[in-house]
Amino acid sequence: MKASTMLEHESQYATILAFDVKIERDAQDLADSLGVKIFQADIIYHLFDQFMAYRDDLKRKKREEFKSIAVFPCKLKILPKFIFNSRDPIVMGVMVEAGIVKEGTPICVPSKEGG
Incomplete structure (x- = not known):
């Protein structure tokens, strides 16, 4: 008890x-x-x-x-030579600079003023 x-x-x-x-x-x-x-x-x-x-x-x-609500942050660098499709679906090569890329991670592009 x-x-x-x-x-x-x-x-x-x-x-x-x-x-x-x-x-x-x-x-x-x-x-x-x-x-x-x-x-x-x-x-x-x-x-x-x-x-x-x-x-x-x-x-x-x-x-x-x-796992459906957890977001694992990462920082990616787009490799300009490896952009195969720039519209939906976006297909491009990236280099992971920080963190770990996981399936389903939302991607955003920060503004040029903010970094």
Whole structure:
């Protein structure tokens, strides 16, 4: 029940790491009903690996959930010799000066006065 209080703050920490103990059926049922994840292992390294895999999986799910609204900024330099189509769709060669280009990144051209 104490672990379930973390559901209000950070759900990834609403966990119990049970090292070298047996999980009683009542405790497992209560944890399931409250939404608390129980990890059990007889080897401490396996317990650690289970928990870290769980956290990585949660992180991956969050990234997938918010990838449509996340914008990863980058700075591109247009290569004038490699402009193949200047209208919709624009097809040109660029050099990445900063950041990482990701699919779906909106592109804008800054004004000459602003930089």
